[in-house]
Amino acid sequence: MSTSPKIALLEEYALVARTLSAPARLMLLEQLAQGERGVEALAEKTGLTLANCSQHLQQLRRAALVTSRREGKAVIYRLTDTKTLDLMDLLRVVAERNLTQVDQILRGLSDGQDAPEPITREDLARRLAEGSVTVLDVRPADEFAAGHIPGARNMMLAELERHLSMLDPSTEIVAYCRGPYCVYAHQAVTALRKHGFNARRLEGGLPEWREDGRKVRVNGD
Amino acid sequence: MSTSPKIALLEEYALVARTLSAPARLMLLEQLAQGERGVEALAEKTGLTLANCSQHLQQLRRAALVTSRREGKAVIYRLTDTKTLDLMDLLRVVAERNLTQVDQILRGLSDGQDAPEPITREDLARRLAEGSVTVLDVRPADEFAAGHIPGARNMMLAELERHLSMLDPSTEIVAYCRGPYCVYAHQAVTALRKHGFNARRLEGGLPEWREDGRKVRVNGD
DNA sequence: CAATCAATCAATCAATCAATTGAATAATAG
DNA sequence: CTATTATTCAATTGATTGATTGATTGATTG
Numbered sequence: 445m446s447t448s449p450k451i452a453l454l455e456e457y458a459l460v461a462r463t464l465s466a467p468a469r470l471m472l473l474e475q476l477a478q479g480e481r482g483v484e485a486l487a488e489k490t491g492l493t494l495a496n497c498s499q500h501l502q503q504l505r506r507a508a509l510v511t512s513r514r515e516g517k518a519v520i521y522r523l524t525d526t527k528t529l530d531l532m533d534l535l536r537v538v539a540e541r542n543l544t545q546v547d548q549i550l551r552g553l554s555d556g557q558d559a560p561e562p563i564t565r566e567d568l569a570r571r572l573a574e575g576s577v578t579v580l581d582v583r584p585a586d587e588f589a590a591g592h593i594p595g596a597r598n599m600m601l602a603e604l605e606r607h608l609s610m611l612d613p614s615t616e617i618v619a620y621c622r623g624p625y626c627v628y629a630h631q632a633v634t635a636l637r638k639h640g641f642n643a644r645r646l647e648g649g650l651p652e653w654r655e656d657g658r659k660v661r662v663n664g665d
Numbered sequence: 666m667s668t669s670p671k672i673a674l675l676e677e678y679a680l681v682a683r684t685l686s687a688p689a690r691l692m693l694l695e696q697l698a699q700g701e702r703g704v705e706a707l708a709e710k711t712g713l714t715l716a717n718c719s720q721h722l723q724q725l726r727r728a729a730l731v732t733s734r735r736e737g738k739a740v741i742y743r744l745t746d747t748k749t750l751d752l753m754d755l756l757r758v759v760a761e762r763n764l765t766q767v768d769q770i771l772r773g774l775s776d777g778q779d780a781p782e783p784i785t786r787e788d789l790a791r792r793l794a795e796g797s798v799t800v801l802d803v804r805p806a807d808e809f810a811a812g813h814i815p816g817a818r819n820m821m822l823a824e825l826e827r828h829l830s831m832l833d834p835s836t837e838i839v840a841y842c843r844g845p846y847c848v849y850a851h852q853a854v855t856a857l858r859k860h861g862f863n864a865r866r867l868e869g870g871l872p873e874w875r876e877d878g879r880k881v882r883v884n885g886d
Numbered sequence: 887c888a889a890t891c892a893a894t895c896a897a898t899c900a901a902t903c904a905a906t907t908g909a910a911t912a913a914t915a916g
Numbered sequence: 917c918t919a920t921t922a923t924t925c926a927a928t929t930g931a932t933t934g935a936t937t938g939a940t941t942g943a944t945t946g
Contacts, residue, residue: 449770449773449774449848450847450848451688452766452770453767453770453771453846453848454688454691454692454846455688456760456764456766456767456770457685457688457691457753457756457757457760457846458685458686458687458688458691459686459760459764460756460759460760460764461682461683461685461686461756462682462683462686462933464678464679464682465679465680465682465683465686466679466933466934467672467675467676467678467679468934470675470678470679471675482892482893483892483893483894484892484893492935493935493936494892494893494894495893495894495895495935495936495937495938496934496935496936497893498892498893498894498895499894499895499934499935500934502894507763507764508763508764509759509763514893514942514943516892516943516944517890517891517892517893517942517943517944518891518892518893518943519892519893519894524763525762525763527755527758527759527762528759530755531752531755531756531759532678534748534751534752534755535678535681535682535752536678537748538681538730538748538749538752539677539678539680539681541746541748542728542729542730542745542746543677543680543681543728543729545673545677546674546677549670549673549674549677550674552670553670625674625675625678626671627670627671627674683903687903687904689904703922703923704922704923704924705921705922705923713905714905714906715922715923715924716905716906716907716908716923716924716925717904717905717906719922719923719924719925720904720905720924720925721904723924735912735913735923737913737914737922738912738913738914738920738921738922738923739913739921739922739923740922740923740924
């Protein structure tokens with residue numbers, strides 16, 4: 445070994461950090477947290493070109509954050525383990541705690557209003573059992589179909605404003621999306637509150653709900 | 666805002682990750698975990714040139730992982746908060762779990778022997794109260810002087826082999842150093858076991874012990 | 887086996903980064 | 917006010933990274 449073991453270890457830790465240091469790769473990991481996917485699907489969801497997406501995925505694989513397998517002519521990628529999500533979440537926590545930039549962006553999402561505290565998954569589960577809450581899944585329809593919180597209604601942002609009349613104004617609404625990195629739920633809550641609804645965000649998203657071991661409904665199960 | 670808020674947020678999270686993606690900065694953070702320090706002291710401890718060290722510190726400050734204040738003509742840096750240490754530790758956990766490289770390096774440190782599981786801080790505290798254990802602080806003397814586990818003896822690797830006769834072979838020895846990134850304790854345990862001592866590592870190092878709220882002894886207190 | 891589809895590879899370019907050097911600034915002591 | 921000490925800034929170098937393009941490989945289908 446040319447370098448000392450100490451430096452060699454730090455290089456490896458740094459490799460993991462460097463792999464998380466590109467927005468494109470964070471997006472890919474967020475997508476993979478929803479479930480395994482092929483390269484083309486990931487490219488489409490993230491807006492990357494195919495070749496570029498493939499190369500980012502290979503960097504993720506080099507850092508062992510994802511693994512891949514071949515299935516016919518498709519290559520399916522998935523997260524190596526969910527510890528990576530914990531790592532990303534801690535990244536977010538540190539950034540939100542320390543960087544005023546992040547605070548400003550999040551404030552911008554709630555459009556000047558005071559955003560209410562998110563509801564915990566435990567609380568939501570309790571409220572769901574009581575039936576005292578409307579749950580809104582604001583992800584794209586294909587992700588909803590692949591798995592969602594039982595009883596949730598799927599409605600993306602674009603449709604939301606047109607279908608307000610379908611929502612009961614007397615019941616609290618809880619919106620969720622892909623996870624802590626996803627801004628859909630923030631935006632949905634802002635839109636709903638602007639129309640007088642009592643709406644809150646769920647803490648985390650579907651991957652975190654699933655990781656808790658809670659029930660997930662799959663279309664056509 | 667030119668980019669979407671989603672990308673803007675990801676850029677900020679990526680900034681934190683990128684800041685952790687250089688071994689030099691990880692070393693600096695490890696040092697700062699021991700306590701606040703001036704630029705020159707940090708440069709000396711990490712082996713960086715002064716200007717280079719200063720620039721790395723400024724990158725850490727841009728990501729808000731450290732803060733600085735002026736004290737006379739010196740600039741003192743310190744960690745913004747201890748969440749950063751949690752982040753670094755999770756980085757290590759993910760790397761150790763997934764990268765075979767890391768495993769090989771750690772195996773190399775224990776020189777072919779099977780390394781025993783580290784002892785938890787809780788267990789060590791209990792054993793210390795009983796007096797049934799020898800605690801060895803294998804950090805440099807200045808760091809020992811700035812704070813150490815009460816009852817610990819300070820002995821760096823170089824001295825260790827010459828002072829084996831001062832250690833009681835019938836008592837278990839627990840070695841600790843700067844923290845999870847530090848290899849001194851690994852190396853000390855390997856050396857001691859090679860000489861027939863019953864030795865183990867402490868889980869984490871002094872910063873983690875301190876963060877638990879346990880007693881720390883400072884020379885000349 | 888030729889055609890097709892999915893993914894990767896290879897080459898390129900612009901942008902960014904780390905380390906080095908020497909000059910510049912800030913605070914203090916004489 | 918000058919010298920000294922501690923740190924930062926600015927400019928340069930070589931290395932690495934991300935995105936793009938077009939060619940190539942692997943697996944399937946007709």
